Amino acid sequence: MNRSPATTTTDDLFRALADPTRRRILDLLADHGSATVGELAAQFPDLVSSGISKHLMALRAAGLVIATKQGRNQIYAIDADAMEQALRPWLAKYEAYWTGALTRLRDAATNPK
Amino acid sequence: MNRSPATTTTDDLFRALADPTRRRILDLLADHGSATVGELAAQFPDLVSSGISKHLMALRAAGLVIATKQGRNQIYAIDADAMEQALRPWLAKYEAYWTGALTRLRDAATNPK
DNA sequence: GTAATTAATTACCAAACGGTAAAGCATGCG
DNA sequence: CGCATGCTTTACCGTTTGGTAATTAATTAC
Numbered sequence: 001m002n003r004s005p006a007t008t009t010t011d012d013l014f015r016a017l018a019d020p021t022r023r024r025i026l027d028l029l030a031d032h033g034s035a036t037v038g039e040l041a042a043q044f045p046d047l048v049s050s051g052i053s054k055h056l057m058a059l060r061a062a063g064l065v066i067a068t069k070q071g072r073n074q075i076y077a078i079d080a081d082a083m084e085q086a087l088r089p090w091l092a093k094y095e096a097y098w099t100g101a102l103t104r105l106r107d108a109a110t111n112p113k
Numbered sequence: 114m115n116r117s118p119a120t121t122t123t124d125d126l127f128r129a130l131a132d133p134t135r136r137r138i139l140d141l142l143a144d145h146g147s148a149t150v151g152e153l154a155a156q157f158p159d160l161v162s163s164g165i166s167k168h169l170m171a172l173r174a175a176g177l178v179i180a181t182k183q184g185r186n187q188i189y190a191i192d193a194d195a196m197e198q199a200l201r202p203w204l205a206k207y208e209a210y211w212t213g214a215l216t217r218l219r220d221a222a223t224n225p226k
Numbered sequence: 227g228t229a230a231t232t233a234a235t236t237a238c239c240a241a242a243c244g245g246t247a248a249a250g251c252a253t254g255c256g
Numbered sequence: 257c258g259c260a261t262g263c264t265t266t267a268c269c270g271t272t273t274g275g276t277a278a279t280t281a282a283t284t285a286c
Contacts, residue, residue: 014133017130018131050264053263072253083211093143150234160275163275166235169234185284
């Protein structure tokens, strides 16, 4: 039962991304690589840690994040594959509109820094 | 005062995208090019048209959609620029993770259909 | 001018959401 | 062992959200 959290639906994805605190958690994980609940909670002085825990559960349920237990800490990290796979099909529908971004991405991909 | 609806914040964007009905409205507009409230409402048998109107106002407030009055109809269409400009900065943070998508986008941009 | 059509607004309701506090569960340490 | 630590779960609360119904406004048709 420790399988991947059932495929992330578009619904799950966008519901999870709707909250600014959850997006900031993702940002922190993206910057930091991975972090424990305590480390994350320390970045939110206005929130109590169980609130962070709930947000993390939401992100985990949406499949955007994975947790690995290490001692009594939970190490959280972004599940890049799941995030991409959930977001890409949706993005694909709108890529046609974003020729500007497409060009920019082509540049970035063709001429990686 | 008919200028672009103040810049769309990341918050506005994701809050607007959080609702499945609003995402489906965007899909319909993306497919159909543009549509009136009535045409859109016809695609949602389970919803009453004032509900659609409210969703459209939400999308408009988020800057994802623009409306032009034509007779007694309102013609809605996606505001592609606003959508891109709101989404791109956020996407940029995660592009690094999605090398697969990057490659695919490079192909699409380099070798347009 | 009057009636019909289209959309937006308002008032209201139930459900979902984000937050806290407190209890519960493992795990590590003296 | 007994206690502290780190995190999750539960119970609860106020606010926001998505929905409907009814009213209002504007435009077209008769």
